[in-house]
Amino acid sequence: MLIKAENLCKLYNRQKPDEVTALDSVSLEIAAGEVVALKGSSGSGKTTLLSLLGCMSRPTSGRVQFAERDVSRLPERFLARIRRDNFGFVFQQFNLIRDISVMENVLLPLTPSSMPVAQMKARGKDVLEQLNIGHKAKAKVNQLSGGEQQRVAIARALISDPQVIIADEPTAHLDSKLSEELLDILSGLNANGKTIIIATHDPFVCRHPLIKRTVEMSDGRLLGAVNP
């Protein structure tokens, strides 16, 4: 198993009057090369589970293993490295930095590395061309349409050639045509061996042939069979 989650719990505002249980005893296994959809309504804990699986936050209790290594209690600097080297995130709100160009956004994950600038730019150009958005490399992000921004977000997620792509509600701001295009892109990535985890409440995504397994969530818990 590439990713293994055991009895994950996540509490926000712990021991305060407004304490919230975002996840409650969630266990899940994901194999390398798999495509898994986390399905549930808003507030079901999908984003929280994605952030734990993607080493973006640490669980209150429970364990997360990545490539047979327990990452749940690692110091932040090690988690950051694991994130940088293995995960690519596509956020619901895209989370691109406005007022800088597409190319600068895409190259952000590589900026603190020691890769030379010329090599970074070459790789960025490749990735943008793959996603048919190379002609917008110098445009500012706020000049792009929703679909173009989505592709820039994916390009940024791919720039370090990660093993795992994590996408949180990727079709939330797209029409059906663009949603179809997005899922085609993800299919292509999966065909190249990438593991994909998608959080969604969009039935269109869950019905797509790309999705091999759907895991339902409600109130921070998983419903039904969870392991492949």
Add this chain to the structure above:
Amino acid sequence: MIRSLFFMILTGTGALLLSALFFHGHSLDRKMNDKRELVRILSLTDLALFSEARYTRHPSQADLFSAFQDFPGVFEHFPSGSLVMPTPIGMTRRIKIIKERQP
């Protein structure tokens, strides 16, 4: 990398300009020999900086009796010399100038 290059050039230029100003200042002719000659010939003891009162005009020569002073050797004019306006009582003398008429 244009921004970082531009910033480094700008900062470098500023630092160089500052160094040049320091160096230039250090190498200027202060006319110190002429000033020392003046001091020696006229037996001057103080700079003509603060002419509000005799003890500010000649601080090195000021006697121990000065307004508000309460400790020998302490120059009291630090707070009051700059904050209290002097009021010369009974001083009525004036300087007049007779201009030399040009032929």
Add this chain to the structure above:
Amino acid sequence: MSRQLKILEHALSGLLRRKYKNLTLLIAYTFTVAALGSVLFLTQALKTEASESLTEAPELVVQKLAAGRHDLIPIAYAETIRILPGIEKVTPRVWGYYYDALVKANFTLVGFAEKPRDLELLEGRMPGAADECAVGSGVAGIFGAEIGDRLVLIDAHEQDQLYEITGRFKASSSLLTNDLILLQENALREFFSMDRNLATDIAVEVYNPLEVSIMAQKVRFHLPDTRPITRNEILHTYDTIFNWRSGMMLAIAVAALIAFCMLAWDKATGISAGEKREIGILKAIGWETADILTIKFWEGLAVSLSAFILGLITAWLHVFTLGAPGLTPILKGWSVIFPTFELAPAVDFYQLFVLAFLTIAPYLACTLIPAWKVAVSDPEQAMRS
């Protein structure tokens, strides 16, 4: 190096994205450094001027005291001093003050007993007769007097005394001569109605400069009602005076600095939601906390270093090119005539280093600490801001 340049590039991009806010901060910061720098440059230059020009002041000046106050000294005391071993020359000095009620200015009248001579810093010539005088540039300036004009002073008997202006000290010597009116010594005695057996004080030169303090003690021993003042004491007086005078201005400048720190702190502690979100995004895509802090360090350094350099250049031009017009009103106090500053630049690098530390370090701390607090939190929470 390449990594640092890339991070610097992104830091500068971030600064430019908030250009109006950062420009305002840069201007305020530059102004604070310029104010502090001006104070440091001016006081250092004045100190240097005093310490270098007054090295030719009399080695010893002997004053007479009566009831704790300065009193005129009998000429006979000069004879007592002259016969002490080690004394080279003894010269009674006649000088005093003159107050003009119209312009409300004090002038220093100095008597000169030797033969007139040419001086590099004197236009015209020294007074050669009892009815001649030389004046400082401040005196000439306030009355619009020129060489050839007559100065009318009222003497101790309320009589007008006319003196032809034969010389005018150059502006470059105004720190020494600004308020001077130089007369022949006998003429000044007449003017003050000073007894021929008295003088204002006595200037003493010794053979061995290392023995000045010992000579001072000997004078004090033989003439207990006198107060000898050594040249070192004169120079030390100027050290402490400029420390205080600059202290007053430094208090004003420190107030500005504290206000600036409060502004910077307010800016830093209220790290905006946008900046928090941006830090969260960078963390999420793989930036480590150290990388975030590096970017914030470069952002802070870019602003503070630029402000420091610009501020110092501004301070330099303000003091040494323009003559410190911003500080003159504070230094001037109630002086009516005040010398124009034509100061030769002098720099104390230690003070500049302290200034750099006091201005750059707090700003960097104000930038880094709030960023660190966000950077060590989970990126997911930061992005929710």
